[in-house]
Amino acid sequence: MVAALNPIALRLGPLEIHWYGVIIATGVVLAVILAMREAERRQVSTDDLFDMILWALPFALIGARLYYVLFEWPYYVAHPGEIIAIWHGGMAIYGSLIAAAIVVLVFCRKRQLPVWLVLDIAAPTVLLGQGIGRWGNFMNQEAFGAKTTLSFLQQLHLPDFIVQQMYISGAYRQPTFLYESLWDLLGVVLLLSLRHHKKWFKQGEVFLAYVAWYSFGRFFIEGMRTDSLMLFGAIRVSQLLSAILFVVAIGLWIGRRYYEPRLPDYLTGNQLASAKRATEK
Template identity: 55%
Template sequence: MITATAQPLNPIAFELGPLTVHWYGLIIGIGAVLGYLLAQSEAKKRGLPEDTLADLLLFALPLAILGARLYYVIFSWENYADQPVRALYIWEGGLAIHGGLIASAITAIVFARKKGLSFWKIADITAPSILLGQAVGRWGNFINQEAYGGEVSRGFLESLFLPEFIIEQMFINGAYHHPTFLYESLWNLAGVALLLYLRKVNMRQGELFITYMIWYSFGRFFIEGLRTDSLMLFDVIQVAQLISLVAIAGGIALLVYRRKTGMSNRRYLDAEPQKTTVKKSKS
């Protein structure tokens, strides 16, 4: 039975004088920190220079947020046309992860070339961390009551053995909704566990990241189908579903191409080739 007493959680975490800290930004920040710590630990084992990931994060994080916001605003411009300044209000929600991933990938490619490092090595090291950050970040959507699915009964939510605070937060616009943010968060956490296991299997270089692409996109395609607040392309197809299909096809094509061309002959756990110095003999 639907009650009228469900009250949404306060989106503001705390205030320090004129500074207002929103849960949305705070949770995304926590996800980024956890992802960085996980990646940094692995980077040391794989022999990356100590400050590599910190330097990359310095560029990638703000550009990822910018890309995620720009992507969202472009595909939902009707919400900002009358007040374009609201496009800057990221604390209200509206960061499209695909936009952030595209911006991050471009940043990482340029960064790796400038530093003379392998993009695929960096991508493999950071793949579980990216997915961990996404899993945590979805809880920012939960606080803002976005990224939810179609209407369901309270009984359905209770059958999932969800805690009361999640059930109450899924009461939106007079009805209960699928907690699709939670479905994706759990899918992503399962993906993190898979990728951490595959590290030990010693996959070919680049294939950890490609597995991430396929895993995330596969789950996102089906979860997106449950959502009612998705970005649409020409009112015909959900943008995230289209991008997911492209990512799956692209990931499979990359796997085949890199194996056929020998680009993936190195293994993830292979040691870096040591540079040898030739000593000149005295004459």
């Protein structure tokens, strides 16, 4: 019999600390550190960025859970006590991204920050958090794909602990969590490597590249999953949203280049902050 990994990292009396939460928190911390460093380079106040993160994180958590609960409403009506049980999984990335994006838009307006630049700074670090966070799904044995064979998983040259963890409900499963994690981390490497090339990105385009990259991969990976949230019982919600976001991101990229030819380069950074410092001198 194949033994699954223990989803509980630590027990302190009645308190249980789940690997799911530990992994998600690790991804968030690394994302914040990288975002703060890039903010300094782009003349965005780290104090402002940190304040924004403090607002965005709880709303992202609420959004992720609310999105999931809404599309699984019949179950949660019957089990209302499970609505807050996020340690059992059931967090939708798209819900967190939508909620966090709203917070960023409102915050930047209040603090008079260049919203496209702030989104550019955040985008690769958010993708990093997503790539790490998928390993929380791995520990919970969720976000998996259709039944497969042991020989198929072994042909992928996966470590044994991954192969064993993919034995779920009496069958081996496609490790779709891993496919998405690798896609996300590859995107992080590309965005971090390319965004500092002169003249390559206008402000807003690092963020749009992130949206296009993630939604493109998610569309195909979502089609492989067996636990998708469904609309009308036939449409995979995340697959539909991925297709829409991909088209919108590419359309905005092309449209902004055509209608706003004088967009500032990403490397220009916060022009308002630069002008303010020049005046003070």
